[in-house]
Amino acid sequence: xxxxxxxxxxxxEQLGRVRPVRAKRMFGGLxxxxxxxxxxxxxxxxxxxxxxxxxxxxxxxxxxxxxxxMGPGTKPMSYHEVPADVLEDPVLLSEWLSKAVGEAALAxxxxxxxKSSRSPTPDA
Numbered sequence: 001x002x003x004x005x006x007x008x009x010x011x012x013e014q015l016g017r018v019r020p021v022r023a024k025r026m027f028g029g030l031x032x033x034x035x036x037x038x039x040x041x042x043x044x045x046x047x048x049x050x051x052x053x054x055x056x057x058x059x060x061x062x063x064x065x066x067x068x069x070m071g072p073g074t075k076p077m078s079y080h081e082v083p084a085d086v087l088e089d090p091v092l093l094s095e096w097l098s099k100a101v102g103e104a105a106l107a108x109x110x111x112x113x114x115k116s117s118r119s120p121t122p123d124a
Contacts, residue, residue, distance in 0.1 A: 002028050002029070002043075002044060002045075003028070003029055003030050003042050003043070003044070003045055004045055007042075007045040008023060008030060008042070011023075011042065011047060011087070014087055014088070014093065015032070015093070015097065017090050017093075018090060018093050018094045018097050019034055019094075019097065019098075020034065021033065021034050021097075023042070026041070027069075029041060029042050029043040029044075030042040032047075034097070034101045035101070037101050037104040037105050037108065038050075038104055039097070039100040039101045039103070039104040040079065040082075040100060041067055041077075041079050043067065043069065046081055047081070047082040047087065048066075048067040048077075048079035048080055048081055048082065049079060049080065049082050049096060049097070049099075049100035049103075050078060050079055050100045050101075050103040050104040050107065051066075051078055051079060051080045051100070051103055052078060052103040052106060052107065054099075054103070055099050055100070055103055056080065058096075058099075059080035059081070059082075059083075060080070062083050064080045064081040064082070064083060065080065065081050066078075066079065066080050066081075067079035067080065067081070078103075078107070082096065
């Protein structure tokens with residue numbers, strides 16, 4: 001999972017034309033954030049945006065593969081490769097980025113809350 005510095009810089013410039021985005025190093029790749037939403041992954045100079053039921057078909061119809069960090073044959077994550085033409089077109093990029101951030105927000109909102117590990121206090 002590697003990302004060249006030149007690719008990272010180019011990508012952040014492209015995304016920054018649409019909205020403020022920050023990148024955080026993750027396992028040799030990058031995690032992409034808009035506001036506080038984790039909406040994308042960059043691995044081997046390939047960008048993957050968060051997908052869900054409402055957006056997955058847009059990626060699959062264009063032949064975009066899901067992110068599989070453990071390699072082919074393993075369970076894919078809810079991220080799909082972003083088409084090159086989308087990354088180069090500010091109008092398309094704005095649409096796809098907004099949808100990816102929306103999917104990330106939806107996933108966060110519907111994620112089950114962890115149960116407290118503290119024992120309940122007995123009634124007095």
